[in-house]
Every structure is written in C-alpha cells, then in structure tokens.
Amino acid sequence: MEEIQEEFLEQEEEESILSKNLISSRYNAPFRSTRMHIQRSNVCSRAYFVVVMVFFHVYILNVIALLLYVHYNNGPGDLVSADGDASAPVRDSRSRLPQPAPPSAGKLHDEEDYSQSFSLHRIEGIRVGHIQQVSIVPERTHEMKTLSLKPLLFEIPGFLSEEECRVVVQLAQLKGLMNSQPLTPSQGQESNQPLLSFSTEEVFSLLDLNQDGFLQKQEILSHSRSRDGTWLSPDSLRQILTGLEACLTGMLTLGDFRQVYDVSHQPQQQRSGKLHTHFKQRSRHTWLYQGPGSHHVLQTLRKRVMGLTRLPSSLVELSEPLQVNRYEPRDFSSSHYDSSSSLPETTCAHTRLAGNTSALTEVSCRYLTVLFYLSSAEDGGETTFPVADNRTYDEQALIQDGVDLTDTQQTCGKGNLRIKPTTGTALLWYNHLSDGRGWMGELDEYSLHGDCPVRRGVKWVASSWVNVDPDHQQQARYQRLVAQRHQTKSGMEDQYYPLSHSDLHLDL
Structure with a gap:
C-alpha cells in the first residue's frame, strides 16, 4: 500500500509540473511576441517621424517662397501703406x-x-x-x-x-x-433765374442754327451749356425735349416752342410741388x-x-x-x-x-x-x-x-x-x-x-x-x-501721375 501511494503521489507531482510548464509556456509566448512587436513599432514610429519632419520643413519653405514671390511680384506698395509703414491698414x-x-x-x-x-468699400455704422x-x-x-x-x-x-x-x-x-x-x-442746383433777358422769339431764333423756322434735337443740344450756367437749365431742357418728342414731325415750330418754353420757365414750386431754394x-x-x-x-x-x-x-x-x-x-x-x-x-x-x-x-x-x-x-x-x-x-x-x-x-x-x-x-x-x-x-x-x-x-x-x-x-x-x-515709361506699369483738375473745377 505504501508503494502504491508513493507512486500515486509521484504521478500527481509530475502532472502538476507538466501543467505549470504548459501554463508558463502559454504566457511566455505572447510576452515574447509582444516585445518583438514593440521593437518593430519603435522602428516604424521613428521612420514616420523623420518623414513627417521632412515634409513639414518642405511645406514651410514653400510658404516662405510663395510669400516672397507675392511680395516682389506685386511690389512693396501692396503690402504696406503709402507712407511706407507696415502698421497702416491694408486695403480690402x-x-x-x-x-x-x-x-x-x-x-x-x-x-x-x-x-x-471691382467695388467700393463702405464703412459700417452699426448704430448711432x-x-x-x-x-x-x-x-x-x-x-x-x-x-x-x-x-x-x-x-x-x-x-x-x-x-x-x-x-x-x-x-x-x-x-x-x-x-x-x-x-x-x-x-446739381436748379436755377429759377430767367434765361438771360431774351424773349421767347429771340431764344427760338438763337437755337435755330440753320434759320429754317424749325428746331431739331441737335440744335437744342448744341446750346445745352454756357460758361455762366444760365443758358437752358437741365430742367428746361427736359421740358423742351419732352415737347419735341411729342411732335410727330420731330421738330418744333415757333408756336410749339412758345408753349413748351413758357411751361419750362414757370416757378419750380408750381410745376412739381417740390421745394428748390437757391x-x-x-x-x-x-x-x-x-x-x-x-x-x-x-x-x-x-x-x-x-x-x-x-x-x-x-x-x-x-x-x-x-x-x-x-x-x-x-x-x-x-x-x-x-x-x-x-x-x-x-x-x-x-x-x-x-x-x-x-x-x-x-x-x-x-x-x-x-x-x-x-x-x-x-x-x-x-x-x-x-x-x-x-x-x-x-x-x-x-x-x-x-x-x-x-x-x-x-x-x-x-x-x-x-x-x-x-x-x-x-x-x-x-x-x-x-x-x-x-x-x-x-x-x-x-x-x-x-x-x-x-x-x-x-x-x-x-x-x-x-x-x-x-x-x-x-x-x-x-x-x-x-x-x-x-503711364510712366520706366517699366512701372502700375504707376500713375494724377490728372490735373485745374481745367475742371475753376468755377467751383
């Protein structure tokens, strides 16, 4: 009996040893593979980091090159104010x-x-x-x-x-x-002053350039301006041209002109009901x-x-x-x-x-x-x-x-x-x-x-x-x-000399 018990105990010890070895082998294998995986991951992440840094530096260089190209292509005047100070606002x-x-x-x-x-900039008022x-x-x-x-x-x-x-x-x-x-x-201001001191017949005669007794549109337009600003105001011209268009012949006789001209020289308040002060x-x-x-x-x-x-x-x-x-x-x-x-x-x-x-x-x-x-x-x-x-x-x-x-x-x-x-x-x-x-x-x-x-x-x-x-x-x-x-002849195509307004605004 004692021998049988000893053999039974020996078998149990052997089985326990085998089970421990099996368990340790099961846990050791994943542990080793995990370590190998970590090593491979370290290698890949290091290479990935190098590639990313290379692309990042290339991108920065491209951006700098683009900014330099825009700067020298458009000229420094587009990036700074006309005073030459970069703190001034850049126009939209x-x-x-x-x-x-x-x-x-x-x-x-x-x-x-x-x-x-192009368009015109307009500042927002928001509120008073x-x-x-x-x-x-x-x-x-x-x-x-x-x-x-x-x-x-x-x-x-x-x-x-x-x-x-x-x-x-x-x-x-x-x-x-x-x-x-x-x-x-x-x-832009209307005038109620009489047209010089001429009668209607005298005005008709002055407008009738070819003296044929009829007024055509071109004859009226040729007298649309004067240096003193009193020769046929814009409102009078509108009235006369409206009367001209109403004529089937496209011409005004003295009788037609008298009616249109007298209406055009009525006080502005009576014609339109609107206020026009001097x-x-x-x-x-x-x-x-x-x-x-x-x-x-x-x-x-x-x-x-x-x-x-x-x-x-x-x-x-x-x-x-x-x-x-x-x-x-x-x-x-x-x-x-x-x-x-x-x-x-x-x-x-x-x-x-x-x-x-x-x-x-x-x-x-x-x-x-x-x-x-x-x-x-x-x-x-x-x-x-x-x-x-x-x-x-x-x-x-x-x-x-x-x-x-x-x-x-x-x-x-x-x-x-x-x-x-x-x-x-x-x-x-x-x-x-x-x-x-x-x-x-x-x-x-x-x-x-x-x-x-x-x-x-x-x-x-x-x-x-x-x-x-x-x-x-x-x-x-x-x-x-x-x-x-x-335009200047020095190759600067975007440089302009201002136009003189001395002949445009002498009467202002």
Whole structure:
C-alpha cells in the first residue's frame, strides 16, 4: 500500500509540473511576441517621424517662397501703406480698382468684365454712438464715432495735429483765397433765374442754327451749356425735349416752342410741388494740389483719406484737389448736397474725358466727403444736417411754420444734428447710397447739410471729395484713358501721375 501511494503521489507531482510548464509556456509566448512587436513599432514610429519632419520643413519653405514671390511680384506698395509703414491698414482686396493694362494688339479688355471686377468699400455704422478703432497713422489708433445712419456719418477726433492744421491754413493763404460763388446748375442746383433777358422769339431764333423756322434735337443740344450756367437749365431742357418728342414731325415750330418754353420757365414750386431754394454761401476758398511735388503735409493728408476710406489710391488720386474755406463772422452756407443725382441727360464732370458727348450738362459726382476742421470758431460755425436720421424724407417737411430749414442764417438751431468745429477733427459721410452690388447708388437725400453763421472768430475747414461715376463702365473707361495718357515709361506699369483738375473745377 505504501508503494502504491508513493507512486500515486509521484504521478500527481509530475502532472502538476507538466501543467505549470504548459501554463508558463502559454504566457511566455505572447510576452515574447509582444516585445518583438514593440521593437518593430519603435522602428516604424521613428521612420514616420523623420518623414513627417521632412515634409513639414518642405511645406514651410514653400510658404516662405510663395510669400516672397507675392511680395516682389506685386511690389512693396501692396503690402504696406503709402507712407511706407507696415502698421497702416491694408486695403480690402475687393475694393482695389484693377489697374488698366496697356492695350495689346490694339484691343482693350471687355468693358463689362472690367467694370464688374471691382467695388467700393463702405464703412459700417452699426448704430448711432457706436465707437470703432481705426488705424490711420503708425503706432496710434483713432476713435471713430457714428453720428448718424441717415446719412452714414462719422466723427474722428485728432485726425490732424494742430501743426498740420496750421500748415494747411498757411498754404491756403499763400495760394490766395477767392470769394465763393453760389453753385451753378451744372453743379446739381436748379436755377429759377430767367434765361438771360431774351424773349421767347429771340431764344427760338438763337437755337435755330440753320434759320429754317424749325428746331431739331441737335440744335437744342448744341446750346445745352454756357460758361455762366444760365443758358437752358437741365430742367428746361427736359421740358423742351419732352415737347419735341411729342411732335410727330420731330421738330418744333415757333408756336410749339412758345408753349413748351413758357411751361419750362414757370416757378419750380408750381410745376412739381417740390421745394428748390437757391444755394447761398458767403466765404472765401482756394484749391490745393495734393499730388507729387506738393507739400508733404498735403500728401500725407491724402494718404490718410485712403487709409480711412479704404478706397483704391488710383481712385482717390484722380479726384478733386483739396478745397480750403475760410468763414469770417456772419459767413455761412445754406443747406445743400455735395453731389448730384444721376440723370440720363447728365454726365460727371470728372469723367468728361471719357464722357458722353450727347449729355446735356455736367454735374459733380462725389461718392463721399471728408471734412477737416482746421480751426475752432469761438462762437457759431457749426456744421448742420437738418434732416439727419429723420424717419422719412419729404421736401415739404423742410418748411415748418413758414420757415425754410435749409436757410441756415435763420434756422440753423432747428436742424436735427449740429457739429461744433474742433481743431483737428474730421467728419466722413457718404453722399450716395449703395446700389446693392458694391457700387455707388442714388443720392442720399439725408446728406443735406450746411454751415451755420460764424458769430465770433474765424473758422477754417478743408473738404476732400472722392469722385466716382455712378456708371462703373464709364469710370472704368476714364481710369483706362488716364492710365494710357499718364503711364510712366520706366517699366512701372502700375504707376500713375494724377490728372490735373485745374481745367475742371475753376468755377467751383
């Protein structure tokens, strides 16, 4: 029995040893394979890391090369401001006017494609009282406050330093000031003055160039302009041409002309029921050129206007020169519009080089106005916007209790918004609405404004207008024509010399 028990115990020990070996073999095999797997993974991850780093460095080099290519291809002027400081805001690419390319093979780009490739930047007003930060000069930001939404009007304190204001005033005095004249009909204001002192028969005879007793359309259009602005106002021409189109023969006899002419010279209030007052102004003014060769303060001022408005330099540089006005005690200007409504029979004065020769009259087309206060009047001299932010606009509402709100001499205190002149402050407002496609739309009737009489002291102001033709194709043709005439011959195809406006605005 003892031998049998010993054999049984030995068998159990052998079985336990075998089972332990089997279990250890089962656990050891995966452990070894796991270690081998870890080693292989380390090798793969190390190679993967090397490949990723190589591609990353190649990508960085490609980005640097692309930036260098863009920089040297477009020129440094596209990446920094015109002042040469990188801190100035970069203009939105959507607002860049494409620089007209010189004609190749005698053929220009298609006007439709050309005109659709750019738009006008427009600052958002948000709400009345909203303040936004703008970067106009290096290492400084300005606060721009929204004063009204109708029209879109902003105030920027400290736009100019006192020293810069003093320099502009001195330059204006050196240039010489002239008495400001009321706007003529060619500048968007109707006139109720009689046509010189001629009778209806004498006017008919003057218009009848071939003296055949009939007036044709071309004969009327040939007399559509005069130097004094009183020869056939745009409204009179519209009435006469309407009467001409009603005639089956396409010609006007003396009897037909007498009826049409007498109607066209009735008071404006009786014909349309709308109010049209004479523009009145009493001040002294001059124009200061801001292009190459001008005083550096004037050039700096124009560059700041570009930075503030974010409009293309080629557009701003081809606009009117800077107008400086001096208002002495009792000087004023009645409420008026800086720009004009777009009508089929009118053309913009600044694009007359590429203008429609059949247009009846030329008008001022000013997308926006930037007004600079060069001094602070001791008393009076506020800039007034009589209908700013009105719920609706109605010309009849300008007459209240028999008083004309456009008469700033009598009713300046009744305007909705008055801004006291402060040295160095700038005002920016848009004279036109947007057409919904990024271009200049209808005249904003709420932009009606004037200057209250100065009661004590002297007020100096400067006005910078940006001229834009409501017809973007016309503006494109004008830009292209100027580019062809004033392009430099040094190989810099994008460099332009500003067009002189001395022959365009002598009567302003």
